[in-house]
Amino acid sequence: MTDAAVTMDFHPRPTAGEARPWAFPAPERGALDNGLTVLRCDRPGQQVVAVEINLDAPLDAEPEGLDGIATIMARAFSEGTDKHSAEEFAAELERCGATLDAHADHPGVRISLEVPVSRLPKALGLLAEALRAPAFADSEVERLVRNRLDEIPHETANPSRRAAKQLSKELFPASSRMSRPRQGTEETVERIDAAGVRAFYEAHVRPATATAVIVGDLTGVDLDEVLADTLGTWTGDTAAPRPVPPVTADDTGRVVIVDRPGAVQTQLLIGRIGADRHDRVWPAQVLGTYCLGGTLTSRLDRVLREEKGYTYGVRAFGQVLRSSSPDAPGGATGAAMLAISGSVDTASTGPALDDLWQVLRTLAAEGLTDAERDVAVQNLVGVAPLKYETAASVASTLADQVEQFLPDDFQARLYARLAETGTVEATAAAVNAFPVDRLVTVLVGDAAQIKEPVTALGIGEVTVVTG
Amino acid sequence: MPMGHTATAQAGSGGLTATEHRLANGLRVVLSEDHLTPVAAVCLWYDVGSRHEVKGRTGLAHLFEHLMFQGSAQVKGNGHFELVQGAGGSLNGTTSFERTNYFETMPTHQLELALWLEADRMGSLLAALDDESMENQRDVVKNERRQRYDNVPYGTAFERLTALAYPEGHPYHHTPIGSMADLDAATLEDARAFFRTNYAPNNAVLSVVGDIDPEQTLGWIEKYFGSIPSHDGKQPPRDGSLPDTIGEQLREEVHEEVPARALMAAYRLPHDGTRECDAADLALTVLGGGESSRLHNRLVRRDRTAVAAGFGLLRLAGAPSLGWLDVKTSGGVEVPEIEAAVDEELARFAVEGPTAEEMERAQAQLEREWLDRLGTVAGRADELCRFAVLFGDPQLALTAVTRVLDVTAEEVRAVAAARLRPDNRAVLVYEPVTADGDDASADEDETDEHEGADQ
Numbered sequence: 001m002t003d004a005a006v007t008m009d010f011h012p013r014p015t016a017g018e019a020r021p022w023a024f025p026a027p028e029r030g031a032l033d034n035g036l037t038v039l040r041c042d043r044p045g046q047q048v049v050a051v052e053i054n055l056d057a058p059l060d061a062e063p064e065g066l067d068g069i070a071t072i073m074a075r076a077f078s079e080g081t082d083k084h085s086a087e088e089f090a091a092e093l094e095r096c097g098a099t100l101d102a103h104a105d106h107p108g109v110r111i112s113l114e115v116p117v118s119r120l121p122k123a124l125g126l127l128a129e130a131l132r133a134p135a136f137a138d139s140e141v142e143r144l145v146r147n148r149l150d151e152i153p154h155e156t157a158n159p160s161r162r163a164a165k166q167l168s169k170e171l172f173p174a175s176s177r178m179s180r181p182r183q184g185t186e187e188t189v190e191r192i193d194a195a196g197v198r199a200f201y202e203a204h205v206r207p208a209t210a211t212a213v214i215v216g217d218l219t220g221v222d223l224d225e226v227l228a229d230t231l232g233t234w235t236g237d238t239a240a241p242r243p244v245p246p247v248t249a250d251d252t253g254r255v256v257i258v259d260r261p262g263a264v265q266t267q268l269l270i271g272r273i274g275a276d277r278h279d280r281v282w283p284a285q286v287l288g289t290y291c292l293g294g295t296l297t298s299r300l301d302r303v304l305r306e307e308k309g310y311t312y313g314v315r316a317f318g319q320v321l322r323s324s325s326p327d328a329p330g331g332a333t334g335a336a337m338l339a340i341s342g343s344v345d346t347a348s349t350g351p352a353l354d355d356l357w358q359v360l361r362t363l364a365a366e367g368l369t370d371a372e373r374d375v376a377v378q379n380l381v382g383v384a385p386l387k388y389e390t391a392a393s394v395a396s397t398l399a400d401q402v403e404q405f406l407p408d409d410f411q412a413r414l415y416a417r418l419a420e421t422g423t424v425e426a427t428a429a430a431v432n433a434f435p436v437d438r439l440v441t442v443l444v445g446d447a448a449q450i451k452e453p454v455t456a457l458g459i460g461e462v463t464v465v466t467g
Numbered sequence: 468m469p470m471g472h473t474a475t476a477q478a479g480s481g482g483l484t485a486t487e488h489r490l491a492n493g494l495r496v497v498l499s500e501d502h503l504t505p506v507a508a509v510c511l512w513y514d515v516g517s518r519h520e521v522k523g524r525t526g527l528a529h530l531f532e533h534l535m536f537q538g539s540a541q542v543k544g545n546g547h548f549e550l551v552q553g554a555g556g557s558l559n560g561t562t563s564f565e566r567t568n569y570f571e572t573m574p575t576h577q578l579e580l581a582l583w584l585e586a587d588r589m590g591s592l593l594a595a596l597d598d599e600s601m602e603n604q605r606d607v608v609k610n611e612r613r614q615r616y617d618n619v620p621y622g623t624a625f626e627r628l629t630a631l632a633y634p635e636g637h638p639y640h641h642t643p644i645g646s647m648a649d650l651d652a653a654t655l656e657d658a659r660a661f662f663r664t665n666y667a668p669n670n671a672v673l674s675v676v677g678d679i680d681p682e683q684t685l686g687w688i689e690k691y692f693g694s695i696p697s698h699d700g701k702q703p704p705r706d707g708s709l710p711d712t713i714g715e716q717l718r719e720e721v722h723e724e725v726p727a728r729a730l731m732a733a734y735r736l737p738h739d740g741t742r743e744c745d746a747a748d749l750a751l752t753v754l755g756g757g758e759s760s761r762l763h764n765r766l767v768r769r770d771r772t773a774v775a776a777g778f779g780l781l782r783l784a785g786a787p788s789l790g791w792l793d794v795k796t797s798g799g800v801e802v803p804e805i806e807a808a809v810d811e812e813l814a815r816f817a818v819e820g821p822t823a824e825e826m827e828r829a830q831a832q833l834e835r836e837w838l839d840r841l842g843t844v845a846g847r848a849d850e851l852c853r854f855a856v857l858f859g860d861p862q863l864a865l866t867a868v869t870r871v872l873d874v875t876a877e878e879v880r881a882v883a884a885a886r887l888r889p890d891n892r893a894v895l896v897y898e899p900v901t902a903d904g905d906d907a908s909a910d911e912d913e914t915d916e917h918e919g920a921d922q
Contacts, residue, residue: 008590009694010541014583014687016554017576020505020678045503047838078758087768090759095824097831099757116835143771150774150797153726157620265610265618297548306545309606312614343614375553382555385506386572389843 022385024412027213027398032232035208039398039408040223041215046391049120049216051113051127052399057204058108058322060177060245066192066200067177068148068184070104073136073197073205075144077102077111080135089126096123105182106322107403109205114392117217124230131210132234134201141194148189156467159260159267159343159444166258166442166465167269167339171249178247178321206236211402215395244324247335249273251438254460258467259447266349266445268314270356271339274433276323277404278332281429283417285318285338288430290376291368292316292359293340299359300340310352314342318433325405334404338433346446350453353441357459360436367427376426381415483841483865485674485851488685492697493669496688497851497861499676501844507677509581510570510848511589512856514672515665517645518564518638518704518785526645527653529562530608531661535569536560537600540591547584554580562643565785566856572845575678579687582675586691589671592662601655612644620725624895625791631717631893632733632789638705639786669697672855677844707786709735712886717893722900727774727795729897730805734790736886739782740858745871746878747886751778751790752829753821753879754812754887759828761812762794770808772800784857790887802896813887820880830872837868 027039062069078093078100080086093100098115111131115123155161165181172179184192212231214223251272275281293300293316300314316339323334344352388394401410439459443450447464455462488496517528538544551558554577560569571581616622626642633639673692675684713735737743755762755778766773774795781789794805821829840846841864850864 007694007696008586010587010591011583011691013541013550014579016580017578019574019576022505022574045501046842048835048842087759087764090757091824091828094757094759094828094832097835099835114835116831116838119831143768146771146797147767147774150727150795154620154774154795157724157726159618263618265613267618295548295552297545297552302545305607306603309603310610312607312611343610343618345610345613375549378555379552382574382577383557384555385504385574386555386557389504389506 024384024388024415025394026412027408029408032207032227034232034235035238036231036234037211037402038227039211039213039402040218041394041398042218043215043391043394044217044219046216047117048114048391049117049214049218050390050392050395051124052213052395053111053127053131054211054399054402055109055111055205056209056242057104057200058242059104059106059182061204061242062177062200063196065188066196067180067188069192069196069200070109071183072141072144072148072189072192073200074102074104074109074111076136076141076197077130077134079140079144080137081129082133082135083129086135086137086140089130093123093126096126098123100127106178110399110403112392112396117221120221121226121230124226128230128234131205131231136194136198136201138194141192141197145189145192148183149186152186152189159263159265160269160341162258163267163269163341163442163444166256166444167271167440170254170256170440170442171251171271171273173248173250176245176248206239207231207234208236208238209241211399213395213398213402215398216391243330244322244328244333246330246333247273247321249335251440252460253437253439255441255443255454255462257447257451257454257462257464258442258444259464260445261448263346263444263446265343265345266443266450267343268353269339269341269442270439271337272438272440273321273335274318274338276320276332276334276336277406277410278323278326278334283414283421284425284429285433286380287373287376287418287421287426288368289316289318289338289433290380291372291426292363292430292434294376299363300356303355303359304342304344304352308348308352308355310344310348310355311342314340314356316340316434320400320404323404323406340434346449349443349445349450350457353454353459354457357436357457360434363427364431364436368423368430370423373423373426377418377421380418384415483847485861485865486681487861490668490689490693492693492695493667494692495672495855496685497672497674497855498679498681498684499674499847499851500679500681501676502678504844505575505678506572506844507575507578507675507679508570508572508844508848509578509585510568510674510676510845510852511585512672512852513567513666514670514856515567516563516565517641517643518707519665520641520645523649524653524657525641525649526608526643527649527657527661528567529643529645530604530650530653531658532560532562532567533604533608534596534600534658535588535592537604538595539588540594541587542584542595547588550580550584556581564639564643564783568849568852570845570849578675578679578684582687582691585673586695589666589668589692590695592666593659596655596658596662598655601658605650605653609647609650612647612650616644621729621897624731624897627719627721628731628733628791628893628895629789631719631895632713632735633709633786637709637786638707639783664700667698667701668692668695669699670701672852672861674848674851674855674861676848676851704785709787711735712888712891713893714890716889718896719894720896720898722898724901725897725899728800728802728899729796730792730794730802730809731895731897732792732892734792734887734892736780736788736790737882738786739784739788742870742874742878743882744782744788746874746882747788747790748780748833748871749821749826749829749874749879750816750883750887751780752832753825754778754816754883755792756829756832761816762809765808765812766794766805771797772805772808773797810889813883817880817884817887820883821876823876826876826879833871834868837871
């Protein structure tokens with residue numbers, strides 16, 4: 001076309017050099033005398049050390065009517081101990097330059113500590129204190145409960161949080177903990193008190209069923225000594241592993257609109273459940289899901305964003321809800337949430353869903369191309385060294401593996417399995433993951449404007465809810 | 468060939484070093500070696516941001532950033548994304564008030580591809596830019612605006628505070644996302660002119676960090692970027708200087724469908740790059756950073772009047788920086804009660820300053836944030852570009868943490884006393900309305916939005 005195009009020297013696109021070997025790090029596994037499992041991994045250069053603690057305190061262990069108590073307990077760990085008040089504890093942690101986050105999810109409670117390696121012993125000491133002797137003071141628990149109650153309206157007002165809550169309610173039977181909000185509802189949270197939190201802690205928190213993952217530049221750190229002085233002082237009895245209930249879901253194709261009069265966009269969340277990492281199909285499912293909606297150049301965004309401009313971006317993903325060990329009495333009974341999410345401007349809601357379904361139908365009818373599969377493998381395998389540059393990312397994946405009863409080399413082997421997965425397998429996995437007639441669609445948007453066009457698509461019965 | 472000099476490892480830089488070079492066409496290059504992981508980060512900062520936009524064309528710099536991913540002479544359509552991702556890399560671009568950055572993190576053996584791609588669009592974007600991509604990305608950006616700002620509670624707070632804190636006509640009065648009306652008004656010719664004006668090698672800094680061979684890398688940079696002509700068509704941005712303090716309390720009350728009352732405020736603070744700005748960073752950390760800060764302890768723990776309370780710092784080099792207070796109220800608590808408590812804490816701090824222990828905590832927190840930033844090749848590449856573009860010296864990135872650790876408690880107190888005052892802030896108060904309730908306020912609010920767009 002014009003001026004600027006001809007004024008520089010063009011060169012052919014360069015070819016790749018020789019790849020340098022990289023492998024997902026192998027942790028060293030051991031145990032302390034108190035039964036705590038420890039995974040450690042030296043990552044030279046990573047001055048900020050990441051520590052992840054897994055506690056076998058899953059949400060389905062919460063007492064009836066007390067949804068949210070695991071969350072309150074997790075938060076209360078950093079609100080004082082037998083040696084420090086809540087304010088002192090927070091101050092001491094920050095004096096180490098540390099951050100400490102704790103959250104409760106279906107598989108259990110996770111605590112994440114990050115701290116410069118020079119202050120690791122002190123920060124691990126504080127973490128051990130929190131696990132060994134949490135204060136759970138009445139006033140602090142009461143404050144956390146009130147704070148949690150204050151958060152709920154903020155979550156309800158957020159379109160993507162609201163959509164996620166509705167999808168869980170739709171998919172899972174009312175008797176399943178998964179059907180209800182992870183952090184509880186107003187009704188359940190307001191019943192939580194310090195005595196209840198302590199009882200939950202005493203029933204489900206002990207070193208024998210916990211794991212610590214420690215990753216970072218450990219050069220010159222005598223980790224055995226540091227651990228003996230810190231997490232090694234935590235004591236507790238033993239307990240049999242909790243049985244993991246099977247995950248079931250009703251994925252009858254249907255649409256639920258959460259009414260938001262006047263909303264300028266519609267939040268979409270389209271989902272069902274499918275295979276977890278124990279299933280042989282996992283690598284193919286990862287590959288197929290990436291081709292469908294992993295990035296801006298995947299099938300969904302190629303149409304919905306880059307051709308039509310309906311959205312800033314729509315993503316397809318698979319996220320493990322909970323897994324059980326294949327050696328458990330019931331075998332591997334876990335599941336992942338398979339979903340497509342994004343938001344589109346209100347007027348484009350009908351056309352965008354129509355296109356989205358067309359993308360799924362075309363995928364089922366024609367399958368993926370070899371070129372698509374190749375690019376996806378090259379990306380998923382190639383980005384590994386980038387993705388795992390920091391200690392925190394390595395620690396988080398190792399802790400996920402522990403939580404999901406996977407071998408420590410699962411991620412390391414996954415890359416070879418992805419490379420071996422062919423186009424046909426990836427297509428089959430993607431089509432099985434997202435069958436057009438077995439998807440529950442949640443739309444948070446202006447029902448008066450979107451109900452009619454969405455009903456006309458015939459993707460399932462449409463109901464409208466409020467709140 | 469480029470000329471350069473080699474820096475030695477400086478105290479506090481964690482052993483990191485960087486070398487600087489300049490091509491004949493004016494492109495500045497910063498290289499930093501690190502062979503721990505087989506990855507390399509490429510980062511390109513163009514010295515253009517929303518502050519360079521003119522009236523009626525807000526959002527153009529950001530819209531243009533999107534167009535940079537729509538192909539160039541040798542790269543078709545979404546090829547930039549496809550090629551980088553297919554090579555096992557990750558990439559993106561972002562636009563702020565003061566700059567636009569583009570970055571790729573690649574497995575080492577694919578570094579040359581990223582350089583080739585960046586050079587192709589720097590030199591030949593206009594060969595591919597057409598109406599179709601302009602119209603498409605205009606819609607994408609409008610949906611980005613809806614998703615990130617218009618369709619979330621308090622989503623337009625930052626835009627409103629900015630508009631209050633920087634006066635009408637000031638280059639930072641509007642935020643990078645721009646207004647819907649201006650996004651609609653932008654033409655293909657605007658985009659072409661924007662490229663010709665701002666996307667020149669002498670208006671950019673390129674950094675490459677990681678598992679690289681510096682000599683080979685410089686050779687590739689010379690090969691791909693060396694023939695792109697420089698030009699000097701760019702006008703300097705409008706003057707962003709303002710008096711040290713606002714001199715009065717500016718205030719806006721928003722009646723909107725939000726889940727709780729909120730008190731937000733923007734304080735005018737020293738420019739980035741000054742010792743006073745680092746002191747302000749420490750003051751805001753003591754007062755409102757993390758779970759042991761004064762405001763968190765007072766409002767969330769003791770008074771129990773807030774769900775969350777904190778301060779953030781937006782560092783700006785071309786205009787006063789901005790200290791951003793954000794408090795969401797608990798239950799039925801009224802804003803004046805919060806405001807009185809905040810003012811009391813700030814006034815006390817202005818007199819007493821931080822305790823030795825508070826200084827230690829704040830410095831430890833900021834030190835860890837720096838270690839995090841510099842702990843990845845991409846973070847390091849971005850910081851090297853930042854200091855090169857905004858302050859003319861990339862080496863400053865490697866010593867930034869030592870400057871924060873060098874600040875004294877008295878300096879922290881002094882900047883708080885001078886700046887964290889009621890007469891140096893713009894206040895934004897949110898009062899919730901229900902969807903079917905207070906219609907009058909809702910309409911009023913919508914009018915404000917349109918007025919905002921016209922400014």
